[in-house]
Amino acid sequence: MKCIRHTAIIAAVLCGTTATADVTAQQVWDNWTEQMEVYGQGFTTGGEDMSGDTLTISDVKIAMSDDEASVTAALGDIMLVENGDGTVTITVPDSYPITLNLTPEYYDPSVINLSVTHEEMVLNVSGDPEAMIYDISADRYAISIDSLEGGAGEEIELTDAMFAMIDLAGTYSVKSDNLTRIAYAFNVGALDIDVLFNETDGEGIVAANGDIADLAMFANIVTPIDMDMEAEMPPFIDGLAIEGGYTSGAFGYTFDFDVDGEAASGSSTGDGGTLGFEMDIDGLSYIGETRNISLNLLIPNEVPFPLEVAMGNYGFDFQIPLSQGEDGPHDARMAFNFTDLAISETIWNMADPQNILPRDALTIALGLDAQVTPFFDFLDPAQQEAAMMTDVPGELNGVQITELTIRGAGAEITGGGAFTFDNSDLETFDGLPRPEGKVDFAINGVNGLVDKLIQMGLIPEEEAMMPRMMLGMFATPVGDDMLTSTIEVNNEGHLLANGQRLR
Template sequence: MTLVTKTSCSLAAFFMTTTAVFADVTPEQVWDDWQKSLAMYGEELDMGTTVRAGASLKVSGVGFTTVDGTNEVIASFPDMTLTDQGDGTVAVTLDTDYLFTFKDTSPFAGFAEAIFRVTDQNFAMVVSGSPEEMVYDVTADAMIMALDEIKPAPGDEPLDVTFSIAANGIEGKYLVTPGDVRKMTQDITVENSIIKFNVEEPSDAVSINLDGVINTITLTGETATPTDIDMSNPAAMFGPDSNIAGGYTFGDAAYTFLFSENGSVSSGGLTSRGTKLDVAMGDSIVSYTGESQDVAFNMQSNALPFPVNLNMESYGFAFGVPVAKSDDLKDVQVGLSLREFVMDDQLWNIFDPTQVLPRDPATIAIDISGKAKMLVDILDPEQADQMMMVETPIEVDQMNLNSLTIEAAGATVTGDGGFTFDNTDLDTFDGVPRPQGEVNLMVVGANGLIDNLIAMGLLPEDQAMGARMMMGMFAVPGEGDDTLTSKIEVNDQGHVLANGQRLR
């Protein structure tokens, strides 16, 4: 497990999954439960000291130090007060800031030490429920993480860096169920988040400035973690009892940047009107899906003769693969979409000054799914040598092209289909598992695009003739003008056919 992952797990444990505050229990019992929860993550912890003062238990000096190769993290948790409110609930307040120190002693380190401070404004946590199902509500006017200090690597000049992320208007609810498998659900809203980043390097005449605002953020999630999990083994997170599912959505977002180096200045911005990301981990699988709406990018630079403006209706991606060894087939997913992509005429004119090509919005979208199983645990460092010895760490059983759409420059390609693979037959296709299935394609406007490329001088006549002959071999005329269809199939005998004509 990487150093960043260890740190993230520890923080999540401390302020999320570990906040198992029992109704009608003493603050000492609450603190004892937190310590047991932190022990799940295998960190070398300093549990600090506790002092009872009336109805409150004050906890101070909690922290840990962890080392991973040349990296070291020193974390100092805030002092806290846990107060029995006398009504079956416990209130938790943070009395000091968080401090996190990151050290890097590698020869190529960009810095020697960086100290981050997390502060809060009117943070409050109230926990209710029962030992079997604990509910706690969290509010804060703001939580701010900022770079407190950064020290240069040996031999480097001092760094002038500022960085901060402020989350404003926080409201959240957590539901925690203790047990052999600790479960948690969360639902958090944030009014907005403000990002600021600035770097100045006078010796190299470099300046970097980035500002961002993200509005209406919602974070949701469900986790299940065995209490005896070995967090030092990344593969443990993908066991049968482990599960992480969640993500975020946010509304409008806007980022601006300014970069200068030796008199060359570039500036611009990026905006979007809605973004979502979903993540799932567990049962040997990791998957990510995301999408952004109404994305616009602009940039101006004294190195370019004109500004750059790009827009798209949406951008999306999907990626899901098995990562742990399993005897069972697991889902595979790969997808990418760029819809209604538009760029300025000034960019078009670079390669099409006479405006021969249609300049309609372009779309590229592909959706692939399938079934496969891993032959090794790719997250296990001890199996790294084994991965190098096998031809492939994954065995694919099925792959489906659910949809394919390409629309650009007056031409359109669509398609779908699917194949199964016989992994016991590696002879028919020279070491590749024998496929069986078909893919169907339709191309509209291909000949028109070729004519336009010839008119632009980008495609010589002889090469255009070769392209038309190739299309004639693999495609047949379809319904409508300048329409071609193609059915490529592999039968159970390993024969490859195009529109019924055998090619192999």
Template sequence: MSRIPTASLFLSLPVTLASTTLWADLTPAEVWGDWRQYMERMGYQVEAQEATEGDDLTVSDVTLKMDMAEDGGDFSMSLGTLNFEQESDGAVNILMPDVMPMTINVAPETPEDEPVSMVLNYTQTAPVMRASGSPDALQYNYAADTISLTLAGLKVGEQSYTEEQAKFSLTGTGVSSRTEMSGTETRSYEQSGRIYNLTYDVVMKTPDDPARVAMNGGLAQVVFDGSGALPMIDAGSDMAAMMRAGLTFDGSFTAGAGSTEMEVSDPENGDFGLISSSSGAKLGVSMGPEGLAYKGGQQDIDVNVTAADMPFPIQFSMAESAFDMKMPIMVTDEPQDFAFGVTLDSFEMSDMIWGIFDPTGQLPRDPATLVVDISGKAKMLFELLDPEVASTMGDQAPAEIHELTVNEVTLDLAGAEFDATGAITFDNDGMSGAPGMPQPVGSLDLSLIGGVTLLDKLVTMGLVPQEQAMGARMMMGLFTVPGDGEDSLTSKIEFTEDGGILANGQQIK
């Protein structure tokens, strides 16, 4: 499937639709002129008819178009008629149509693929957009009772999809945003926004497949805060060029209670259902020459699953599910920071699930927790956001690792707890480690509490064969030493500069 250029679409359209593109001076003509220049710099072809009446400006038949040269196809959006009205206090009101249709045409990549044509309607109810301030410090305020993005038509090849076969609706109520901007060659901005309630409704069913998927849900109190810098260059879809020119973004999203319900109707393989809920969610995104970072999570998660081939529902919950990822994306002389983290806190399963493999209750059913927190430094060998580089790098590694720090790895499960910490550096010049790997130097500290007791229980339950358990005990004897408490084992694994490996001071390589 072809892709819409991410730089142009996702940087331009949200700004257009949420009042963040309308860079204005204090006259309607200058507001529209600067907006048009902005969209053209982002790679869009802008078509419009302009007419003035006194101090006001009417721009009709506004259409934005873009050819997706990388994969074929095109994108267009009709903004209809925009009215820029001069206010007595020097501000400019922008009046927009209630419905603005978007058309996406995707060309087939191979002879076996079929062309895809899609129409999406962006709809607003009682929208208010106002530009104020000075040419060097502009402020935009936007509000609407509702906004929505709805699939109005889908055609694949010669097949047109009905609403029963393809449906997409995203609706927000109580929408407001505030944006402050400054600069010309590089535009700095700060933005905040709020959606009181956000809901979605999706249906998917292909004509040749009897299965039908329906999904709906929503989030309450969605709040966004962000800032960044946007260079005004003719980069089109080249995100790497935007980065080199100074593109930065740092934003956070938070939401209150949320829920999702999915139903799969499948006459051949049986029906499937899922209901999930959470008390809150968060997501942070930042990008710039120093790297790309994502951080997010949900709280108080509850999931219920039913399926035709399962005799009872599957239910599980977590106090928190979180992730953290940071990676360099630009080629630099010095290594840059990276990080990866996952947290699954207080994971609990229903007694029905426990009963499948532990009917007599031999294992502790305390909540389980997994924490992974690692960081380090790596040097990029290619610019991953450059489309030409990404298509030609093949099987080559995109980066070389220089440092790895295990801040925390913890697994607390069924009465046993495993922990690991440590730090390792890598010699990328010698490459004398494992085949194709740089030489590691450093150490890891490991501990296991309750592991022997858990292993014995698993053997008694018949989940682990006796011969495999004997092999595991032998490995523990070779690589661990007794810890401070009962059923406690520790190990220190060291990687030396001459390529050796030590376990608790004993040479194993």
């Protein structure tokens, strides 16, 4: 809940739009203050003055807090100028301070002094009083840490800590019907992160740098009108829904630290990626992908050579239904992939100095789709206790293997198939719903891989006999070190391997 509240507050304070509209300066200011009240926070000001087409709000401060931290932003004077066409332009000082007070339960209190600076920033507001749209653009928008006090200042000396967005443009909107609907979308030409700390009483350093190109972010948040932002359980049952994510272009990171005798440095690059998240009363989904990753790592006190790894693609996709619904089984998904994972020749030579194994890249990919019927709405507080007490919170109705690939060291296993489940028959498989369906496998190069592992001394030859016998029982030869296998459960509950009954 804190994350939702803080995200919405920051967006409300920092964002704005252009479009055909009819709003006044006073209406825009009232909208800001109303949003702060909803999120349990507020403005303090030195006064308001309307002169001609300009509303000036003097000495604006924004505060938000929880049990272990408080944040105060001193924006100074804000001017809201009516443009004569139903839009309002907001002018915020080019820089202003933010103070973060940390009071953790088990550590010394600390104060972090930050500053926000921007260049050529334009904020416009349009729409109407019930549905305002904000538009923001800036050549540069940066947040930096200026100093540390208290416990943090005693341990480290700050040299540089800056987060900057270049060529920022985006929109933010708020409207209300029976729910409050917040939406934003921002594009950033380049994101730059620089961090450098020195150890106060020693020679230790911590340095990091990150650069991301072509970053596009979005979020949509739907909340109940009078949502309690301090509630222990988020009110998904009342309409709360959250979705968001980003896409990015090429990125690069470097780091270097040497503290208390522990040292490491490294770098990583990639061609970009995506991340998406969605959660409401009906379910949760989380999906992401990163392309063409390379990692170089040096840990001189632990490993006497550089560690180098590259990967063509890394991704995941999880979809989990969380409510009963009214339209039958719900879709679920679990998928991940590590595609073309390659390690350096140095690491290969340590593991395989005789160059016995093929040094092709490793790929592991699994995709499972399913249909399930939950018996509860798991995000409804009234049903959670019953859901936790039950032995079976739902039914599994079907599973499809959409992808199965294991490839590397000269061998490959692929597969696919589908099963349905009869939940009225819990006897055939000892308390589990009876499956019906089949899965097909293609197994290539496995015997050759076993031979090479024996040659390397990693597997005693006598211990390899059992895996070979199992392959002979469950697989059919179709070529030189090429096997296929079909595992099936028929409608009578019989388990078959390549047509031969095993159960």
